Amino acid sequence: MSGRVIIIGGGLAGLAATIKVAEAGVPVDLFSVVPVKRSHSVCAQGGINAAKNMKGEGDHPNIHTTDTLFGGEYLADQSLVQNMCNDAPNIIDLLDRMGVTFNRTAEGFLDFRRFGGTLFNRTAFAGATTGQQLMYALDEQVRRYEAQGLVEKYEYWEFMSVVKDGQGVCRGVTAMNIWNREMKVFKGNAVCLCTGGPGLVFGKSTNSVINTGAAASRAWQQGVWYGNGEFIQVHPTSIPGADKLRLISESVRGEGGRVWVPKSSDDKRDAVDIPEEDRDYFLERKYPKYGNLVPRDVATREIFSMCVNENRGINGENMVYLDITPPRSGKDGDVLERKLGGVFEIYRKFAGDDPIQRPMKIFPGMHYSMGGLWVSPEDSNGHVKQMTNVPGLFAAGEADFQYHGANRLGANSLLSCIFGGFTAGPRMVEWIKSNSGEADSSVYQDELKRQEEINKTVLAMNSGKENAFAIHRELGQSMTAQCTVVRTNEGLQQLLGKLGELEQRWSDIDVNDDSTPVNQSFAFTRALYDMIQLAKAMAKGALQRNECRGAHYKPEFDLEKPEKEQLGDHRLTQAYKKFVAELEKKHGVTYDSKFKEPDNGGDAVAPEFEQYMEKWVEQQKQWSKTTLATWKEGAEPDIEYRDVVMTCEPPKPRIYK
């Protein structure tokens, strides 16, 4: 078969795509800024979801689909989520065959644990380093193809731009060897960006330091749409640090970890000396059904609000307790060690305390971008799944915007990365069959020249008064303050002003290094420009979205919920019935009867609930839309909206009891 595929990024999505392409006998050039084995996917701790129903609970991929859509407040394309959840059990089986050291039951079957946003034991796990174990399994398979000559790795090469021909079709990339700054053009008949998330845009986050988001930003600046940029997940539990925020996995709560603060903010006793009656397990108190396992955005806002609004953090600081000690979690220390050893190790090493002896101290930290490069949800009308609006350019993994809607459920990211890669791979193989040509050689040379000019300009930045790392710190502080847990339009306006200012000041950076070998200052300065650009997509999207949905929380537009006793079955409200009928007509589907009015009619709803549902339906009509940002040089991005396709089920109000 003729043609080559280029894959940028060697995390789970990139490796998954690589395996599928190589398996079809098509050669792959795999690029990564680090040895692929060091990609950020290794950081995922808790597990990977699949409704294999191994615990006799009646779990099913359809329930996984509903949990994912509901958790993401119906902003994800439904058919894709359904496909992913249907395929999840096969993916787990494959990973098992590839040798992932998943935890086992006494009989030797795969063990499953609970995670947030579901009531089922659906999460397969390998200790508390599931991401690392999955990464290594795929890395090993790719190494096998590398040994056979089907995969060529370009490690320590950074993606700089897409090469597009006169028709706007992707024909390759330019990349830079970060060891010696060599710029080269690489021809490819299909390119897939699997470049991960943009954690560094927020300064400190739970992400690896390589997660600048620069690659996605570069593609965006070349005309790819950026979807749902404003949806940024802040993980409820991380250890604040000077260099990064270290994740404490949701699996701690899945295994019985409980979040609490002292009932009295004056209580200065040591955590272990505070008796049960003086502790406020506020998530359990407010959400009796899900308790500590409410979805991440809910847990994050509650912890944030407890510390910032109620000033009830530990010793007045922005921290709460996460308690997995055996007396509180009801689990034996040895069992906990076997299931969560990797998480405990991180806490012991970096916080210097033992979570089995004493509760951990945690606070929310920026964790994941639901938003990313727009990719098509369908394989028709000239579109190809996982392909961006630039023909021949694909994206997968956290770099794409699909699968999670407005908020991602825990243990769905490893799944979406592998599924996205597995979806992109075969489609690229198919794509190159009818797109095997090359562009004129001048097209490649022009793009290379353009990139080399930019490099020359940045290297010559040696008389300014700004430090790139200091500007980065400011960028992170502004984004964290205005564009994470709580957002206001005033704050977002200021933020956009600040981003404009930082862009100006960027030109006044002293790179302070014009040498050739591993010039990190130079590479970081280039990436910083792209981070500032991408921040605009997030801030502008957040500014324009006047509602609360998933991770996007703007109190001034929060619909006031009726009192608990007034809440009823939403399916019985007139507003909802009408809404569902409209949706069925619009999408040409008939939803399963369980999403509609029950046969027995049920009890009448309170008028307050009916009124709430009317407002809620209005909000859905206005905002059940994908945000599409288009880059504009030196200005704020253009924002457009597209309706979300709802072929599986109608949205329902997100009330976790």
Add this chain to the structure above:
Amino acid sequence: MADKKVHLIIKRQENPDSAPYWEEFEVPHTPGMNVISALMEIRLNPVTRDGKHVRPVTWDSGCLEEVCGACSMRINGRPRQSCSALVDQLEQPVRLEPFSKFPVLRDLMVDRTPMFEALKRVKAWVPVDGTYAMGSGEKIDPDQQGTMYKYSECMTCGCCLEACPQYNDKSAFIGASAIGQAHLFNMNPTGKNLKKDRLDELMGPGGVVDCGNAQNCVRVCPKGIPLTDAIAAIGGEVTVHAVKKLLRL
């Protein structure tokens, strides 16, 4: 203490071919800080202790949680990850050097490509037929899983090789990490199908017999992987394998 400082002495090298030299820095101390945060402070203001403006220090890092293996260096002489090296637990001045067993690219960053090549040599993978749906893998005893899990935490950081007296440019020794991985895949129900190939590779020059039994590897491994158990197991298997080969069994 607002004016508490951290004193660092860093071995620098401009390029792979130039001579190394030392520079000293002083950065403000913050509670709980690690070596990476100290390096980040230098980057914000790259001025030496004696006031000289210099180029920022180059180092390799990734996750900062000790799972990616990137940020290995010698800290006060000991090979380890710089992210988990908390300054308060280190004697000052803190002395940072690049690994000595790998080519220096610049400052604290080295080229560890040979480690990944070694994984190819020992076929550190499970030979699956393909990615299509073929059902689940074999059941595995939870204790066996526990043993395998330890080895599968190896992040190719290179500490075991840096500490090993037998691993150097005068020897072909493949080193502990690859032997650990060979052992891991020999334990896997399907991975063991390639056991003969792995033992062939580890039987020859640079194989397991080159181990001098210094046991430094297991002492410095940041993940506590029982590397010497793997070396002992593979050593025994290689002997049996060699005898069988000799007798054409």
